[in-house]
Amino acid sequence: MTRIIKLAVIPGDGIGPEVIEQANRVLDAVLEGGDVVLDRTEFALGAQRFLETGETFPESEQAAIAGYDAILFGAVGGVPGDPRLQHANIERGLLLKLRFDFEHYANVRPCTLFPGVVSSLAEPGDVDFVVVREGTEGPYAGNGGRLRPGAHAEVATEVSVNTAFGIERVVRYAFETALTRQRKKLTWVHKTNVLVHAGATWQRIVQTVAAEYPEIAVDYMHVDAATIFMVQDPSRFDVIVTDNLFGDILTDLAGAIGGGIGLAASGNINPDGTFPSMFEPVHGSAPDIAGKQLADPTAAILSAGLMLDHLGLVSDGERLRSAVRADLVSRGAATRSTGAIGDAVIAQLMPRGA
Amino acid sequence: MTRIIKLAVIPGDGIGPEVIEQANRVLDAVLEGGDVVLDRTEFALGAQRFLETGETFPESEQAAIAGYDAILFGAVGGVPGDPRLQHANIERGLLLKLRFDFEHYANVRPCTLFPGVVSSLAEPGDVDFVVVREGTEGPYAGNGGRLRPGAHAEVATEVSVNTAFGIERVVRYAFETALTRQRKKLTWVHKTNVLVHAGATWQRIVQTVAAEYPEIAVDYMHVDAATIFMVQDPSRFDVIVTDNLFGDILTDLAGAIGGGIGLAASGNINPDGTFPSMFEPVHGSAPDIAGKQLADPTAAILSAGLMLDHLGLVSDGERLRSAVRADLVSRGAATRSTGAIGDAVIAQLMPRGA
Ligand SMILES: CC(C)[C@H](C(=O)O)[C@@H](O)C(=O)O
Numbered sequence: 001m002t003r004i005i006k007l008a009v010i011p012g013d014g015i016g017p018e019v020i021e022q023a024n025r026v027l028d029a030v031l032e033g034g035d036v037v038l039d040r041t042e043f044a045l046g047a048q049r050f051l052e053t054g055e056t057f058p059e060s061e062q063a064a065i066a067g068y069d070a071i072l073f074g075a076v077g078g079v080p081g082d083p084r085l086q087h088a089n090i091e092r093g094l095l096l097k098l099r100f101d102f103e104h105y106a107n108v109r110p111c112t113l114f115p116g117v118v119s120s121l122a123e124p125g126d127v128d129f130v131v132v133r134e135g136t137e138g139p140y141a142g143n144g145g146r147l148r149p150g151a152h153a154e155v156a157t158e159v160s161v162n163t164a165f166g167i168e169r170v171v172r173y174a175f176e177t178a179l180t181r182q183r184k185k186l187t188w189v190h191k192t193n194v195l196v197h198a199g200a201t202w203q204r205i206v207q208t209v210a211a212e213y214p215e216i217a218v219d220y221m222h223v224d225a226a227t228i229f230m231v232q233d234p235s236r237f238d239v240i241v242t243d244n245l246f247g248d249i250l251t252d253l254a255g256a257i258g259g260g261i262g263l264a265a266s267g268n269i270n271p272d273g274t275f276p277s278m279f280e281p282v283h284g285s286a287p288d289i290a291g292k293q294l295a296d297p298t299a300a301i302l303s304a305g306l307m308l309d310h311l312g313l314v315s316d317g318e319r320l321r322s323a324v325r326a327d328l329v330s331r332g333a334a335t336r337s338t339g340a341i342g343d344a345v346i347a348q349l350m351p352r353g354a
Numbered sequence: 355m356t357r358i359i360k361l362a363v364i365p366g367d368g369i370g371p372e373v374i375e376q377a378n379r380v381l382d383a384v385l386e387g388g389d390v391v392l393d394r395t396e397f398a399l400g401a402q403r404f405l406e407t408g409e410t411f412p413e414s415e416q417a418a419i420a421g422y423d424a425i426l427f428g429a430v431g432g433v434p435g436d437p438r439l440q441h442a443n444i445e446r447g448l449l450l451k452l453r454f455d456f457e458h459y460a461n462v463r464p465c466t467l468f469p470g471v472v473s474s475l476a477e478p479g480d481v482d483f484v485v486v487r488e489g490t491e492g493p494y495a496g497n498g499g500r501l502r503p504g505a506h507a508e509v510a511t512e513v514s515v516n517t518a519f520g521i522e523r524v525v526r527y528a529f530e531t532a533l534t535r536q537r538k539k540l541t542w543v544h545k546t547n548v549l550v551h552a553g554a555t556w557q558r559i560v561q562t563v564a565a566e567y568p569e570i571a572v573d574y575m576h577v578d579a580a581t582i583f584m585v586q587d588p589s590r591f592d593v594i595v596t597d598n599l600f601g602d603i604l605t606d607l608a609g610a611i612g613g614g615i616g617l618a619a620s621g622n623i624n625p626d627g628t629f630p631s632m633f634e635p636v637h638g639s640a641p642d643i644a645g646k647q648l649a650d651p652t653a654a655i656l657s658a659g660l661m662l663d664h665l666g667l668v669s670d671g672e673r674l675r676s677a678v679r680a681d682l683v684s685r686g687a688a689t690r691s692t693g694a695i696g697d698a699v700i701a702q703l704m705p706r707g708a
């Protein structure tokens with residue numbers, strides 16, 4: 001019996017469309033011969049759309065996307081400093097709106113240094129952790145404002161809002177993730193000695209949930225110290241759970257550790273299934289190299305692999321990752337075009353059921 | 355004519371006293387034969403003091419310290435998880451109180467990879483930048499609270515407070531710092547696409563002040579991207595100016611890049627001279643290795659060097675740094691005790707006026 005998966009594709013700006021094109025090609029190749037069919041709809045959203053129409057994210061499109069099974073997202077953002085985008089905020093108005101409104105509370109960002117990837121920072125095998133970043137609150141809440149903008153006595157505030165509800169669900173997800181892993185270790189990261197209010201709530205909830213998971217070894221680390229460990233001893237991490245802003249910072253750093261941001265995949269997961277989850281490379285739209293086939297589509301391809309897992313197609317996800325791993329080992333130092341990397345990954349795919 | 359400098363010394367906890375002992379020895383050796391005399395008073399403050407007396411930072415001691423010319427600070431903090439410290443917050447009650455009340459608005463943290471220091475992350479010469487971290491506001495303001503602590507519906511907030519007044523003075527300091535440097539480059543770091551209120555105020559002020567410094571090349575970077583550049587291409591940084599929390603995170607990472615947190619020095623500067631400035635290694639109290647002469651006192655020694663500069667004793671500061679540099683080159687891989695490193699630096703000191 002054929003299973004039809006409704007996939008909303010948001011290629012976005014800059015290198016987004018190029019890398020998503022390859023992710024889609026790889027998805028088709030992986031699923032070929034199986035009983036799953038992707039029914040795709042493309043949504044032209046992002047800075048380009050804003051420049052052309054003045055719209056950031058029309059309600060009707062959001063309502064439509066809510067009915068899909070999953071979202072594949074490229075990257076959004078125009079050329080930095082473009083005066084026409086000065087009063088747009090595509091990040092808040094589109095990307096974060098998707099994450100918040102669709103309750104993507106578990107922003108899952110695996111970090112593995114694959115064999116064959118050259119990194120001056122670590123050895124393959126030393127880097128194999130996953131960051132579970134809270135995705136719907138904290139410093140990203142958007143609360144705050146500017147009093148007397150432009151004046152000498154201007155004051156701007158940013159309010160980090162942290163609810164027991166919001167923390168508990170992501171912490172629980174992280175414990176469940178740790179359960180599936182061999183080392184069964186969870187490190188929670190915050191800055192409890194300074195951000196004492198949010199820190200106390202996080203601590204209370206981590207401790208409460210930890211009591212339900214005696215098989216998981218839990219430790220705590222300040223975010224500043226976590227950056228040091230990440231570059232000096234990444235092997236100490238297995239699962240990391242942290243807030244929205246610390247997670248943002250640590251996962252870019254993790255991308256660098258894991259062989260470059262061109263390989264860093266992510267899933268914005270709504271574990272409850274009430275809204276479609278969204279899969280996107282961690283990198284941005286990189287307008288400086290857009291349209292030149294210079295971008296590495298591996299992060300987008302691996303994000304599509306996380307999507308397969310999430311949709312229950314774990315063996316297809318594994319085949320995708322095996323192909324990426326095989327390609328990385330044989331890649332060497334030669335620069336290849338975006339499309340050539342897509343070709344190479346497809347060429348490495350093992351036949352279904354092999 | 356003899357100049358007497360009144361120095362308040364706060365050795366603190368853990369490895370603080372050990373590293374400060376060596377910094378003091380080196381200071382004495384550097385100043386020997388000159389016309390500057392240090393008149394030191396030690397203040398026993400920190401977790402140890404709290405455990406013994408229940409006091410964190412008595413007003414009378416704060417008032418006394420306010421009358422000194424400078425503060426040399428080791429590190430504070432007890433053993434993590436010590437139940438007796440559960441309701442103490444030495445960081446907020448002592449360290450941050452000093453920074454805030456004494457208006458240490460320019461938290462200056464140079465990052466140089468010295469020749470002889472082995473780092474898998476970078477080459478000497480590639481790393482030579484200074485982070486000017488805002489020290490008196492932002493997410494460190496301490497604003498916020500917990501509603502319904504312990505309940506299912508608990509909410510905790512942290513309010514980042516950013517004033518034009520506070521931002522302008524540190525941004526101005528950073529531009530002045532950039533003027534003194536060869537490359538004359540300033541990178542301001544924030545997360546303007548998400549923290550739009552504070553981001554807009556920072557942006558307005560950086561742009562306004564930049565207009566007064568046409569000789570400085572200014573660029574902007576999101577904090578997440580800054581972590582990637584710091585590990586992959588640190589040579590692109592000259593002066594970085596950023597807020598209190600981003601500065602905290604980036605300078606620990608910078609410490610790792612600059613050959614380890616054992617070498618990272620800092621000055622908490624009150625440029626207006628209304629209160630004493632404070633000099634401290636970036637590292638913490640490391641209770642696990644305390645009292646064993648295992649700590650590297652170099653960060654504390656270099657912090658003392660920043661203090662000499664700040665007090666106008668720049669050629670003495672240079673002699674101290676030359677001695678540290680000479681020691682680092684000849685250090686090799688052998689582990690040396692805290693005291694032996696102090697000895698070695700002193701042995702490398704060039705005679706006054708040589
Ligand atoms: C584009 C930006 C809003 C986003 C974030 O801060 O979350 C990005 O940096 C990321 O990590 O996905």
Ligand SMILES: CC(C)[C@H](C(=O)O)[C@@H](O)C(=O)O
Nearest residue numbers: 193194224445446449602636
């Ligand atoms: C101890 C802590 C409060 C402090 C900070 O966060 O500023 C430390 O990490 C630092 O960087 O000096």
